[in-house]
Amino acid sequence: MKHIKLVSILSLTLLTLGACGASNQEGTDTNTKQETTSKESNNDDKKAVKDIKKTTFNTNDSKELKTNAYNIKITDHKVIPAGEEGNEYGKEAIIAFWYETTASKDEDESDNLTPMKAWMSSFIATQGKDKNLSIAPLNDDSFDETQKETIKPGETIKGATAYKLINEETPVELTAQNISGETFGSLTFDVK
Known part of the structure; x- marks a missing residue:
């Protein structure tokens, strides 16, 4: 056994x-x-x-970032104090940007390009001495679904993004850059 x-x-x-x-x-x-x-x-x-590196950022009137894969045109921006429409639940003021993202006609649909992906991979917002601003919720129902929609080649979809402000005095600098940190230009937005 x-x-x-x-x-x-x-x-x-x-x-x-x-x-x-x-x-x-x-x-x-x-x-x-x-x-x-x-x-x-x-x-x-x-x-x-x-x-x-083929990117250009027109910081004049058009406020448009152009890459070979997509273009982002900033159509509007606004500072929204805490408690006001669009920032009803926020404790700090936010700066919101509305934009249109257009995929290049040559863009591969399998890249799953969305307005939000394009914005987040292209811009950084700072206030003061290079203090990065964090993303804030923006209560704008008209963009809830389109933010995550895949943009087909040649198609344009609207989007919106907001950042929490550190204060309501110092201007916000929105810088276009690539993933390696190379910058293509900046725009300054007054928050007063």
Whole structure:
């Protein structure tokens, strides 16, 4: 009886060790695939940064950011104090931007470009000595659905984004930049 238990335990141990070895082998394959994917991703990132370098930001009247993949035109902006329409639940004043995002006719629909993705990957808002502003909720029902809609090639979709203000005195600087931090221009918005 003891002999059968011993053989059973040894068999179970061998099976477990065998499974660990197979699992470890699979892990190696997965790591290789991840490294390959990571290298491909890095190449895509470099391509994206290269493409983004074709960007222009018209800081004059049109307030339009143009890239080879999409354009963003700022159509309006407004400071909304806490408690007022559009910022009913906020404790701080916000600055809101309304804009139109147009996908290039050559844009690949599989990129799932949305107005929100385009804005967030293109702009940074600061107030004062380079103090980044955080995104704030904007109660504008007309953009709830369109913010997340995929923009088809050549199509334009409206969007809106808001930032919490640090104070209501210092102007906000909206800077267009790419993922590597290269800037393409800035616009200054008075908040008084």
